[in-house]
Amino acid sequence: MKTLVLVEHDNTKVNDATLAVVTAAAKLGEVHLLVAGHNCGSVAEAAAKIAGVGKVHVADDAAYANGLAENVAPLAASLMDHHDAFLAAATTQGKNVAPRVAAQLDVMQVSEILSVEGPKTFTRPIYAGNAIATVESTDAKLVITVRGTAFEKAATEGGSGTIEAVTGAGDTGTSIFVSSEIAKSERPELTSAKVIVSGGRALKDAETFEAVITPLADKLGAAIGASRAAVDAGYVPNDYQVGQTGKIVAPEVYFAIGISGAIQHLAGMKDSKVIIAINKDEDAPIFQVADIGLVADLYTAVPELTGAL
Amino acid sequence: MKILVPVKRVIDYNVKPRVKADGTGVDLANVKMSMNPFDEIAVEEAIRLKEKGAATEIVAVSIGPAKAQETLRTALAMGADRAILVETDDEVEPLAVAKILKAIADEEQPGLVILGKQSISDDSNQTGQMLAALMGRPQGTFANTVEVDGDSVTVKREVDGGLQTVKLALPAIVTTDLRLNEPRYASLPNIMKAKQKPLATKTAADYGVDLTPRLKTLKVAEPPVRQAGEKVADVAALVEKVKALGIA
Numbered sequence: 001m002k003t004l005v006l007v008e009h010d011n012t013k014v015n016d017a018t019l020a021v022v023t024a025a026a027k028l029g030e031v032h033l034l035v036a037g038h039n040c041g042s043v044a045e046a047a048a049k050i051a052g053v054g055k056v057h058v059a060d061d062a063a064y065a066n067g068l069a070e071n072v073a074p075l076a077a078s079l080m081d082h083h084d085a086f087l088a089a090a091t092t093q094g095k096n097v098a099p100r101v102a103a104q105l106d107v108m109q110v111s112e113i114l115s116v117e118g119p120k121t122f123t124r125p126i127y128a129g130n131a132i133a134t135v136e137s138t139d140a141k142l143v144i145t146v147r148g149t150a151f152e153k154a155a156t157e158g159g160s161g162t163i164e165a166v167t168g169a170g171d172t173g174t175s176i177f178v179s180s181e182i183a184k185s186e187r188p189e190l191t192s193a194k195v196i197v198s199g200g201r202a203l204k205d206a207e208t209f210e211a212v213i214t215p216l217a218d219k220l221g222a223a224i225g226a227s228r229a230a231v232d233a234g235y236v237p238n239d240y241q242v243g244q245t246g247k248i249v250a251p252e253v254y255f256a257i258g259i260s261g262a263i264q265h266l267a268g269m270k271d272s273k274v275i276i277a278i279n280k281d282e283d284a285p286i287f288q289v290a291d292i293g294l295v296a297d298l299y300t301a302v303p304e305l306t307g308a309l
Numbered sequence: 310m311k312i313l314v315p316v317k318r319v320i321d322y323n324v325k326p327r328v329k330a331d332g333t334g335v336d337l338a339n340v341k342m343s344m345n346p347f348d349e350i351a352v353e354e355a356i357r358l359k360e361k362g363a364a365t366e367i368v369a370v371s372i373g374p375a376k377a378q379e380t381l382r383t384a385l386a387m388g389a390d391r392a393i394l395v396e397t398d399d400e401v402e403p404l405a406v407a408k409i410l411k412a413i414a415d416e417e418q419p420g421l422v423i424l425g426k427q428s429i430s431d432d433s434n435q436t437g438q439m440l441a442a443l444m445g446r447p448q449g450t451f452a453n454t455v456e457v458d459g460d461s462v463t464v465k466r467e468v469d470g471g472l473q474t475v476k477l478a479l480p481a482i483v484t485t486d487l488r489l490n491e492p493r494y495a496s497l498p499n500i501m502k503a504k505q506k507p508l509a510t511k512t513a514a515d516y517g518v519d520l521t522p523r524l525k526t527l528k529v530a531e532p533p534v535r536q537a538g539e540k541v542a543d544v545a546a547l548v549e550k551v552k553a554l555g556i557a
Contacts, residue, residue: 066473068475069438069441069448069450070441070447070448073442091469092450092451092466092467092468092469093468093469095434095438095450096438096448096450096451097438098438099403099434099435099436099437099438099439099442100438100439100441100442100448101442102404102435102439102442103404103407103438103439103440103442103443104442106404107404107523108402108403108404108522108523108524109403109404109433109435110524111432111433111434111435112432112434121527125432125532126335126430126431126432126529127320127326127335127429127430127431127432128429128432129532130325130326130328130335130532131326131328131335131529131530131531131532132529132530132531132532133526133528133529134526134527134528134529134530135524135525135526135527136524136525136527137523137524137525138523138524138525139523172447173478174446174447174477174478174481175447175448175475175476175477175478176475176476176477177473177474177475178463178474178475178476179473179474180468180471180472180473180474181471181472181473181474182470182471182472189469189470191469192469194556195556219557220556220557238487238488239467239488241487244322244429245322245346245347245429245487246487252554252556253551253554253556262323263323263324263325264322264323270532270535274554275535275538276547276550276551278547282540287537287540288535288537289535289537290537290538291538291539292538292539292540292541292547292550293537293538293539293540293541294540294541294543294544294546294547295540296543296544301544301547304544305544305547305548305551308544308545308548309548309551309552309557
């Protein structure tokens with residue numbers, strides 16, 4: 001099987017998410033890459049060095065500079081005459097482009113795969129990870145997005161892919177990139193953070209949340225999250241919300257502070273490697289999933305913990 | 310301008326889904342069902358655009374069982390003008406949903422189609438993008454802000470690590486993210502009024518769409534169960550554990 005992997009990049013370097021996709025693609029067959037961008041020669045060269053890579057198709061055109069799905073999807077679809085599977089990372093970029101490619105090929109996409117079970121069989125999470133489905137595609141070609149945390153990253157050295165220029169239809173003229181604001185916070189982003197400190201409704205108000213949660217997060221270089229209850233109560237902005245309708249996270253260590261552990265919240269964080277819960281209610285459901293639990297008043301316990309670390 | 314808003318009836322987000330013992334799927338019998346939360350945000354956004362004068366009519370569409378009428382009535386009670394139910398008892402995959410919506414869009418000629426970015430049931434995150442491809446129109450996925458201006462719409466999108474703004478020629482497809490708005494609750498008088506609003510019932514065959522699934526579900530299983538760990542006695546013991554993790 002010949003696979004085509006969409007390389008995610010910023011026209012200067014390859015995004016790490018692509019490396020996990022290469023690993024998934026290698027389980028299916030030969031790995032070819034697609035670099036669509038503008039003045040993206042350095043990306044193509046780096047991509048060719050990824051271990052196990054064959055051909056690297058490079059489309060260098062102003063129309064592909066910002067990865068607009070309207071322009072990139074037809075290009076990818078046009079290369080699928082010679083490939084059997086199209087794979088992209090289950091990132092906002094991959095999720096934006098892949099279904100458009102699938103619809104153009106009249107293929108039902110397999111979203112966010114966790115494993116490759118056979119040439120056309122995959123596992124994927126449904127119901128926010130509360131169930132895992134094993135699905136088999138009956139389509140002639142495959143279109144797949146890959147959950148990055150489920151596959152090892154391919155090595156960035158050791159490959160000797162051949163770079164080949166390709167051209168597509170270019171700009172479809174229906175969409176224009178205006179601007180991007182990529183947060184340059186000192187704090188890591190929630191979905192990629194190694195450590196997350198989350199607070200719940202027990203934090204009382206915005207000031208208390210800040211006073212209790214922020215110092216611990218600063219100490220650990222952690223991202224800050226919150227339960228829906230804390231967000232609804234206005235302690236923190238919406239984008240802090242971890243849960244089924246918020247962000248799905250899987251850090252190395254997740255601190256749940258004053259969070260009771262509603263199903264909705266657990267769905268967003270239960271794949272964390274280590275869960276640490278601090279709650280004064282010893283019967284709180286969060287303790288059923290926590291690896292380390294402390295039944296204590298968070299107002300004294302958290303500052304004490306922060307001070308001792 | 311007309312806005313088309315597809316809505317899906319799904320298991321309520323506060324209910325824990327249970328995998329059926331025979332591993333064929335998730336048990337939906339006697340479970341509370343609600344409108345998909347991202348679709349509620351889509352309905353709300355359409356109503357706000359109408360209130361601002363950017364839209365004139367809102368048509369809600371659902372593809373699902375007869376009971377999806379309730380979901381459509383919710384959309385009507387919130388402020389949609391009329392509804393279309395494409396009735397089927399089969400599981401309909403995103404590709405088939407997109408094909409039905411494409412056929413409806415051909416008939417209705419909306420300026421905007423606003424959908425939830427994904428359903429909280431199968432979590433595919435595909436329908437909006439597929440519809441955009443089938444219509445050959447631009448897409449503003451994971452919308453954080455939507456502004457209609459003449460014959461274009463400017464969408465601020467939630468992307469990994471920040472925001473991206475794109476300007477799309479109408480007609481366009483928008484999919485909603487969580488921060489776009491906070492959906493209103495329907496008032497009792499509006500719930501009563503919604504019962505009088507028109508709701509047309511159709512079938513997939515009316516639109517010439519084949520619903521045969523392309524993906525075979527071989528098995529649905531519980532994810533690996535997390536075992537509760539240990540409780541520590543005091544903060545000092547916790548500090549020791551945290552230090553042992555090598556993060557502090």
